[in-house]
Amino acid sequence: MVSKIRCAGFGGQGIVLMGKLLAQAGMMEDKHTTFFPQYGAAMRGGTANCSVVVSDDAIASPMAQEPDVVLIMNGPSLDKFEPAVRPGGWIFYNTSLIDREVERDDVEVFKVAANELADEVGSTRSANMVMLGAFAGKLGTVSVEALLGSLDVMLTGKGDKIMNLNREAMKRGAALAE
Amino acid sequence: MERIFTMPEAMKPEQTLYCPGCGHGIIHRLVAELVDEFGIRDRTIGIAPVGCSVFADKYWNFDVISAAHGRAPAVATGMKRGRPDSFVICYQGDGDLAAIGTAETIHAANRGEHFVTVFVNNAIYGMTGGQMAPTTLVGQRSMTCQLGRDPAIMGYPIRVCELLKDLPGVAFMARGSVDSPKNVLKTKKYLKKAYSNVLEGKGYSFVEIVSTCPTNWGMTPVKALEWLRENMLEHYELGVFRDCDAEA
């Protein structure tokens, strides 16, 4: 099984961190995994996206050009990546910042009010964690436990308060899928 | 209704893709306005250096050539010598002009080449994501001096005007800034002098412009202007460093 995931949003939403956490979680579950950021001058203009591949076998290209799953945090990113998803793939999107419907009818859609749920937990900045939790809870590509574990590795040195916020946000997202 | 804000003819009607609060946009515009004011658009050649302003050709509405990193003064020399009736604007960032291209800069100045150099000093490598520039201030943090610039290991920020001003080939040399409307106007005055010098065949004319890079400084546009004023202007004094007319 191979799963190609694309995370996208605007700079400041923690898109790169989302990708790293996914890859870290995949590694902790002894899967093959790669993380590949969009890099260089393309970063100008405030959008961010990255690719993660999680697989039982060796991974060819780490670039998810035709992703199985996209985790979309803002409107422009939905416009950009909706057409790219593989038919039959999944679009998870942040309805807090996107008020349109997905137009394609050959993909599965999962709506996440990421900002609002993050607000309930205590900080809008954890919206990315809500999205990750929802993805893991729904599809199980990586487990919610592994994602929680990856937080400890990737965010070492952050205070308890931030760690707890992120954990709670992730669990809140995962609960959506139940 | 009277139109008070129009696009210079020497500027294409494009929205620039520079980050919000970036000095390059303003400086591109000053360069273009003067091309119009002198009526030289048809014979002007701009150089788009390697740096964020590598995209200058998208915005300037006159001939533009892209030079290799740091080699703009050599390319400018070739163009001006090959076609003496051209008006050449050698636009460069601090990494381009004062690191990899130092030799070309010094020798073009020393030969008294007849072109205008516009030197955009934002104390950082913008294009490549915020590494230390030769003009990065002592203590300023960057991707390659993460604890702040330490002069014991990395040397001091270079003051290019002070370094070049005594070369006999230099006809005009000044340092302006884009931190306030007043300073923008003053910078335009310096540039105007540089243009007219070159058009009158007086020789190498150089304007350094202290500028901002909010993105790689990690600041909002407003904060970046404050930081420029409070930190850069102390090390990079504004004013005229050389003026062959005043000396005559």
Add this chain to the structure above:
Amino acid sequence: MSERVLMKGNEAIGEAAVQAGCQCYFGYPITPQNELTAYMSKRMLEEGRVFIQSESEIAAINMCFGAAAVGVRTMTSSSGPGISLKQEGISYVAGAELPLFFVNVMRGGPGLGNIAPSQADYFQCTKGGGHGDYRVIVYAPSDVQEQYDYTMLGFDLADRYRIPVLLATDGILGQMMEPLVLKKYKDPGDLPSKEAWRLGDPATKEPIWITSVRLGEGELEEHNFKLQKKYEEIAEKEVRFEEISLDDADIVMVAYGTSARVARSAMEMARAEGIKAGLLRPITLWPFPEKRLREIADKVDNMLAVEMSLGQMWEDVRLAVCGACRVHLHGRTAGGVPEETAIVDQIRKIMNSKGDEIIRNF
């Protein structure tokens, strides 16, 4: 399984160099290798070693020349335009027979090109690169672990043969993160001592002259013959490659680095539909596995070079097989990355073609 960490290719190279005892790093920023320079700016100072962000690539390579001459392990890194600027210095290093390790994280060219991944510097990497009759050992890793491992090995071979060793990667391999085992560096124990030739060592009795200039009658030619001997020894001993599913293969792909990752997955797709495809992955680009390719060419009718350049490695494959089989080309460049499905399409086309037709994807 030993402890794995998730690490970026560029940073893995940096860490391996630190572990291998690199004393001096000199470099100039350029995308897509910036994380390596940034990593070294931090780690080298932590270790009390030397990091300089030089004023240019020309300066960086000449700083390396100096550091190598006093006998310490040194390295530099860059991408296309910067590597081009370093070529003069690399030629001097080769001529003076100094050890040097350097990295090219390849991007799109020619000229300023773009910053997207590519393998378009293949010729420059493998044919010397600068002026004169010399060679550079070239490693072409295809994942983060190999970038780490071959960095360490690269320092050893540079010292063993007193030669420039190049790690040739690309924007994908440099930028991607993958699990990595941070192996400890093991000194091979049999590397030649530098005491006899290094400069500035008070222990040496006679003055030492390190140079690449040889003006005496016939002197330079003699030196070149000596270099060639060394290159022949390297070609004999140091060639490396990986063979995947070659035993029953009807068609053999040849691919390295990122291209090899994709070719491997295309190979599996082709096999799933009954086409017996195999893969030979050169790990050293120089020396190139030409002997092995020649042997394989006698057993198959078709080879397919898959590369992120437009036929540069293809030339070496054709030279190696010397007309013994057809050699086709799948080339992408300047940010274009080969896609599995497109490769399999081409393989099908090749299997259905006859005569001496050569099939290319462009």
